[in-house]
Amino acid sequence: MTEPCQQAVPHIVIFDSGVGGLSILQAARQQLPHCRFSYLSDNAGFPYGNKPASQVIDRACHVLTSFTQQVKDVDIYVIACNTASTLALPRLRRHFSRPVVGVVPAIKPAALNSKNRYIGLLATPGTVKRSYTKRLIQEFAADCQVVCVGSSALVELAERKLRQLPITTDELLPILKPFLTAGKANPSPDKLDTLVLACTHFPLLAAEIQQVVGSDIYLIDSGAAIARRIEYWAQRIVPAGYSSQQPTYAWFTRDDQNIVELAPTLALFGFKSSRILP
Template sequence: MHDEGILMFDSGIGGLTVLREARVIMPDKRFIYVADDAGFPYGDWEEEALRARLIPLFGQLIEQYRPRIIVIPCNTASTLVLSDLREAYPDTPFVGTVPAIKPAAERTRSGLVSVLATVGTVKRAYTRELIDSFAHECEVNLVGSRNLARMAEAHIRGEPLDQDAILAEITPCFIDKEGRKTDIVVLACTHYPFLANLFRKLAPWPVDWLDPAEAIARRIQSLAPMENGNFYHAADLGVVTSGRPDFATRRLMHGFGLTVI
């Protein structure tokens, strides 16, 4: 049996955190991982320019790879174009990623929740709608970073990090108010879990760093259940939109078991 595969699309290599979880529960599935290195980082784009880039790009990917499902483990892209993509390509199921505000609101004890995201995700109306719908009884602190995604990419590639710079990015997440402290920080960018251990080390007090990767993987599984019979699939692929993967990206994708093309 041949499966066209599950295509994962991210602005860079941050979505590999979701790929890792998806493979654990779906070892029978073929994955095609697409890193939009030509457009990275999305936080620097104006909304309309990014929308104009992404919608036709997905059309090209659908035509080339014929994916069974497209997963967008990128909060910035999902909150901006997910509804447009579903309208433009109605025959292709899309799984998006939005800040895990609902589970954070359900878990918090202090009522103080921070959402660590890109500037683009923070300013989206959709993010505010999630707060109004699921966290109206909490105080949600939106923290938009222009630098963390780049820092995470550098870290993944083995480059040294400035811990003081990292601390400056995450410090606004921590609020001490009238005897209550932030107890949950939502990691609303797929790059950020790669820095989670460093976040824990630098944090002024312990918090629950909420990574949605497993929840996204479960959602994919619900749309692509295991099939009966002898399952065959070709190699998992790693694709970069520039067509020129650098050495570090190639090495990383190989480390995740991807054949880089």
Template sequence: MTKQANVPHVLVFDSGVGGLSVYQHIQQLIPAASLSYLSDNGGFPYGEKSDQVLICRCLHVIEHYLQNAVTQPDVIVIACNTASTLALPQLRQRLRQPIVGVVPAVKPAAALSANNYIGLLATPGTIYRDYTRNLIREFARHCHVVTSGSTQLVHLAEKKLCGEAVSEAQLAACLEKFIAASPANPHPDAMDCLVLACTHFPLLSEEISRLLGPEVKLLDSGEAIARRVAYWLDELGFNLSDVDQTPSAHAYFTQSSKRLDKLEAGLRHYGLLSYSVLTSLLPVGKQ
């Protein structure tokens, strides 16, 4: 296959700003790629939606973007654990592009844990879905797994990117199940790995590490997703070492909001110097 020298285009999708933790890994591994970040802030947060509403919402927003995009993406990344556990089959059936989803890093955590004692931090929906239970059963059967679902952490991550201070008291309350002894967590000091199974949570890695201590390793899926994107671009015939154009970066949102002005500095940190709001997006799946 003759390799293409043009710039590949990758779309990264999430309900909020959490997907920027994945976006950053793709940007670092594949600097030659043009990146678009699509945030469905009009449907945020996804973790509080019913399964069917969430599936419809993801399909609607992504298809609306594709219908209006000047340049079609070559690979689409669903940088949202909640959406990945539900909408990937439907997206792969309806779209021509390779779709890369997020898988909670249960397998590497179980392999890395010296004490066979790990934590899994996600949104409540991800914690209780069969998909996550099956991951634990398949890859961490030999481990004691402490799980905790939090929507408050998602909001704390959003606030941080807007430049607001993260409350240590609120953060500690969100991590209480990992800190305090309980029937579900009889030996808190034994936990040596924590899976961040929501793409928002790596944005709070520094704060979480300060609270839990350096002996607890934090694992997320960002690097693995970036490698998968690179794999697909290679399969599609892109020569990433000989790109003859300058890559671009742009953010899209589904709803205009005063909060977007507060996000500008946070977006610039990831190289997103401009953003726009998708127009004519019908309010599907708002309930």
């Protein structure tokens, strides 16, 4: 065990069912370059977006508890998954004594940004349907036209991209078409000027999405806001006492071929090796 040292810094674990949380990790690292980060992917439970609420809550609590039994110096937990955040945060905050930061769709900043009061919400089907999301729209975007589209396929495409596999415009266009064509939910598509990427996987495809929807539509996600919230807690907690030089890893809940394919991407995010959670 490494002895506490003067260079002790907060250790932050970023948790998601897949690798979408890497978008939150990227934003957090930019905001807090001195902190230690681990990444935890519940790839054995992936994806969360199409699972019953009780299953997501139980699964998230089980995986994070198992992780804490293996890695005992976690200072801040970040639930980098909209589905898990909207469902499991209350239970997780009761369970862990350290801060637990969640992710919510960036509906408030989107409404503030939109000049036309016309925004799009791109999320998983579960997030689109969830009452939590509807309350956010009512509270922060009640005066806006909000076009909601749910897609699980886009989650899979983001995972593919990070495994160095090609993504084509033809695959994205059917998913994004409801934002671009007139319909009952989108009577004036030319007015849509802001699009919320309400799943942490989706910012990983921001360049491809922007190419399809065009440069006139501003893409917004919650990465920067979550990074600021992590910084808030990092400034207020006493770290467990480990050096910034202590190694950290990308953790997974199942060993499979995808981890091998993800290795180059994980290296770009600062993880030279991965481990499997027992």
